[in-house]
Amino acid sequence: MIETICALATPPARAALALIRISGPSARFVIEAMSGQRMSHRHPLLSILKRPDGAIVDEAVATFFQGPNSYTGEDLVEITCHGNPIIVEEIIREIVSRETVRPAEAGEFTRRALANGKLALDQVEALDLVLNGTSRRTIEFGLKAKMEGLAGSVADVSERLLDLLTQVESQLDFSDEEVGTRDSKALAARARALSEELARWAGAFSAYKHLFQSWTVCLAGPANVGKSTLFNKITQTSKAIVYETPGTTRDPIEHVVDWNGFPILFIDTAGVRVSDDPVENLGVERAMLAIKRADIVLWIDDRGNPPPPVVKEVLAKKRWLPVRSKADLNIAGDLGDCLAVSAHSGAGLERLHRAVLPEEAPLDGIPHRPLFSERQYQLISLAADDLKKAADLMDGGEYLDLCGEHIRSAASRAQELTGPLPTDRILKEIFARFCIGK
Template structure:
C-alpha cells in the first residue's frame, strides 16, 4: 500500500456551484484536520467512517471557505485506502487555495489516473474495470453508458476469468502427464479438451467481433453528408448539431475541408461529417477537399446525400455518375432539400417525379428543408433506425477498448493452435504452451498474468 497522501480536484475545471477536493492515503483524515475546524471543535480523526461533517477551512486565521467533509476508512473507499472528500464552493480561487493548503501540509498532487490506479492495486477492481471508469466518465449516450457500467461492474472480467479457469483445469492435467511421461498415462481427456477449445474459441471470437459494435458505440456512428456544392449540406449539419458549426454562404465551394462533430440522437452517438461539395473545378484546394469527401464516404456507415431540389435534374445525374459507384454496400438516405423554395405546384410535381430518379441506387428518400427544419425529426428517426444498434442488456459484454481487442485476437490465435495441435496429436508439452499463452492474453486484459 502506498503511504503517500495524494490530493486533486475531482470535479471539472472552472467555476461552478460546488467542487470536490479528494485525498487518499494513510493519514488523509489527520492531514485534513490541520486545516479544518468544526463549530463544535471535534476532530475528524475521532469520527466514525462514512460520515459527513460541516466546518470551515482556514489558512492561519483567515477563513477560506465553509465546507462539508466526508471521511472514509480503509478498505471501504473508492481507492481502498483512507480517504477524504472536501465539498467546497466552486470558485477556482477556493479550489486552488484548498489544494495549496493540503500540499503545504504534506500531501502531493495526484498523477493522472492515480486514484483509479490505487483502487486497482488495492484489489477494488481489476484492470478492465479500472479502464471502464474512464469510459464511464466519457460516456455521451445511453448505450455507451450502459456498456461502460456493465464492464465496471465486472461483467467482462467474470467472463474472462471463467474461460481461464476452464483452461487451467485442463492444462494442470496435461502438465501432470508430463511428470509421469515415462509411464505413458493420460489424465486429460483429449475429446473433452477439444470440445472445450471449440467452446472457448466461439466465446473469444464473439467477444472480439463485438469490438466493431463497441468502437461505434464509443466513438459514434460515422455519417457522411455529401452532395453538390450549395445543396445545403452545411445548413443540415448545423441543424442536426443544433449549433452554427459550419459556415453557410451562397458561394459555391465554401466548404473545402471536412468538418466533424458528434451528437446524441435517441440515446445513440452519431458522428456527422460535413464534406466538400462535389463538382468539376480547376481549384486545387477544392479538388483536395473533394478527394477527402470520397475517403469519408469509405469510412461512413451511413451516407446522407443532399440534393438541391431547385437545381436541374441533369446536375443530379452527372453527380450520380461519380457518386453511385462509391456508395456500394453503404446505407444511403437521399435527401431532397430546399422544399421551402418551391411553389405548391412545383413541390407537387417534384415530389411525384424525384423519388423515382436514380432507380439503380438503393436508398431511403426524404423531402426536407434544412432551413425551416421540415421533416428533420423524420430524418433523426431514420438515422436511429439505420444505426442497427441492438438492444444491450445489463449482462451483455461489448468490447470497446482496443487493447482488449488486440489481446483477444492473440488469445484466439493461441486457442486455434491448441485445436490444430489436438488434430495433429502433438505432445502435451506443446499443447500446454499454447494453452498457457491463451490464458496469458486473457489474463492480460484483467491484469492477471499467469506464469
C-alpha cells in the first residue's frame, strides 16, 4: 500500500505563514476529519483544524489537489497555516499520528512526482537549479529548462537513431554483397554526422556549466598583501579578518558572489610563506590545496612579484592572473601582465571582474535545449562515442550486427536524459540537495 507522507515545505521558523504538504491516498481524509469539511479539487477552504478531542489546532487554508492532477500525481493537500513553529509542529504531529501517514523524507514529494511521470528526470535536475541556484541567471536557466524539458530533443535523437538502426539491420542480410558494402558506407556517414552532432551538443555544456557549478576563484599570494581586504571588497562582506601584521588568515574563507549572473565562489587563503608558527603553516597547506582546486587563481602581490617556484609549479597547469594590490600606494599602473587593483579605492576592480569571468562564459543568449548537468553531459558524450564506434565499423563494411549494438546503446543513453528511473545511486546524487517538503 502507498503510504501517505507529510512535511513542512517552508523553513521551520517563525513567519507570517507556513505551508504543510500531505501526499498519498489518505491525504484528503485526514484533513476532512480534522476540519469536518468535505474537500473538492482545487478549492481552497478556510478550515478550523481540530484534534479528535475537539481542541482547536489552527485556523488555516487547505487546498486539495486530486491525483493525478497534483504536483506528485497523487491526492495532495496543501495547508497554509499560521507560521508559528508551535502550531506547525502540532498540525504535523496530529496528521502523522494517523496510522496511514508518516513524515516525508527529503525530496520525497518530487520523487513521487518522478515515479508518477509528472516530471521527467531532467526536469528534476532543472528544479534543483531553481531551488539551489546561487545566481539570477542560473535560476532563469533552471526555470526555462524545467518548463521546456529535454523530452523533445530526446524524442528527435531517438527517432533518428532508430531509423539508422532499422537501416543497419536491413543491411545484415546483404553485407557480403557489393551493394551492401556501398550502403554501409552511406550509413557510416550518417552515423558519423549524428555522432558529431551529439558531440557538439555535449560540447556546448562546457560553455554553460559554470551556471550550474560555481566557478572557483582563489585569492592567493604572500602574507599581508591585502588578499582578505580584496576578498571582503569583492564579496561585499566582512567575513575575512584584516590586520596590519602578516599571517592573519589561516583557514580558507569562501563566499559565492553573483557576477553577471554567474555564481562565482571566491576563496581567501593564508599568505604563502614559511612561518615559525605551526598553525600558520597548516593554513598555508590549505591555501595550496585551494590553489590546486580553483578554476582560476589570482596571484596577489603588492609589489607585482611573481609567485615562488613551489606555487608556480602548481599554477603552470591552470589559469591564473597576476594582480598587483594596494595600487593606491603606487603611481604606476599595470605592471606587464599584472593587473593593478586597490581594495581601498576600488581602482581596477571592474577590469578584474571582466578578467575573472569564465573564458567561455557567454553573456547573452542560451542555446536551444542545452544540457545542464554533468550526468546529462556524460550520457550524450558516451552516446556520441557509441555512434563513432558504429561508424568506424561500418566504414570497414563489417560487423554490422555489432554496429547495431552500438546504436542501441547510444539510443538508450539519450533516453536516460529524461528517464526512466535510474539506479538508486544516481537518484541519490540527483536528490542530494533537495530538502524535506520538496
